[in-house]
Amino acid sequence: MARYTAEELIALIEDLTEPRLARYVALQVVRPVVSDAGDSYREIDRARVQLLCNLTEDYGLDGDALTLMMSVLDEMHGLRGEMQALMSALAEEPDETRQRVTLRIRQIRRPD
């Protein structure tokens, strides 16, 4: 699994600067993996910092607004992943089971 140092990450991501990365770490919107050999960043951190830069550049997000946005995004992505898993499991079930579940969901979600 690829790991990056802070310097490598800064070189890799166009809009990333040293102070900006320090700011993200201070806000705890990105958390490098710690070890006795120093900090390192995983692929997920690279992708996350790239997104953070987009949010800062394109939407001017920083501070609490950025923290809130990321926590909502994490929840949304996570829920979407869970929903996908649920649907793919359901899709493998026999027609009868799927119909029963579908019916029940429609009942529950029916507007009053």
Next chain:
Amino acid sequence: MDDPYKALGVSKTASQDEIKKAYRKIAKTDHPDLNPDPAAGERFKAASVAYDLLKDPGQRARFDAGEIDAQGQERPQQRYYRDFAEQGGNPYRQQSSAGYGDYSDVFEDLFGNRRGGSGFDPRDFAGGEEFQGFRRSGGTRQNFDMRGQDLRYDLDIDFMTAAKGGTTRITLPDGNTLDVKIPEGAADGQVIRLRGKGGEGYGEGGRGDAYLSLHVGAHPDWSRDGNDVTITLPVSLDEAVLGARVEVPTLTGKVAMNLPKGATTGQKLRLKGKGIKGGNQYVELKVVMPAEIDDDLAEFMGKWRQDHGYDPRQGMGG
């Protein structure tokens, strides 16, 4: 993508600034992390490739002159944050079954943390005593004490530290240096709690705690399954044929072990109780040829083969 200008929606005479603005505009509306529509993802991808090509004036001039084309500029498949965040076990997500009310058990059954049984479960830390850390003093709104925030970190440790236990010195992002005690037999995904090493409290509230999720590194010679460990031990050809008494590294120093006659690659010998906390150590043999096949060996094998040839591939299909 044939026409990068079209992908960005700008004219061929657009300034570098206009090109950047056009890319930013598309990134803003069509970023795959913010817009789940696959069409938006395609637009964003095309715009990214176009922008990569046109952002450098020298490269743009070469493209305009027909020296390079837009093909071959495809960037390696970029993985967006979403690709990671939709998977289970996103370290940044404070997953919780709270909010599912009576069905939180169902949620937990389906999506709860199941990493080897020792995974991190936020519920362990959210309730109960933690809330006692939060108290108002004097009943006024302005002047209250609150326990500091709990902080979460991922900590890399090497194989031996995890197996034998030990300390590892780390510097947290806030600049504090900590010696972290790693318990013997620490497992991947295990969480270590450091009381009072989290965020600073407010008023008279104490500091929060730090939670370190352990990630155990791989070792070239050792592997591990719970408390059992396996070492790959190279043996020479003559040791394999004749048997031998060899020294084997264990977690606590070398021990002598008898190799049986005719030992072979992949064969596993057991050193009882030499694993972690009374687990076993297995020694997986690997027969290694001499660096050079000299004339003596070749001559002997040539002769030997005439009467003793064998087919280890007998009975294989294909």
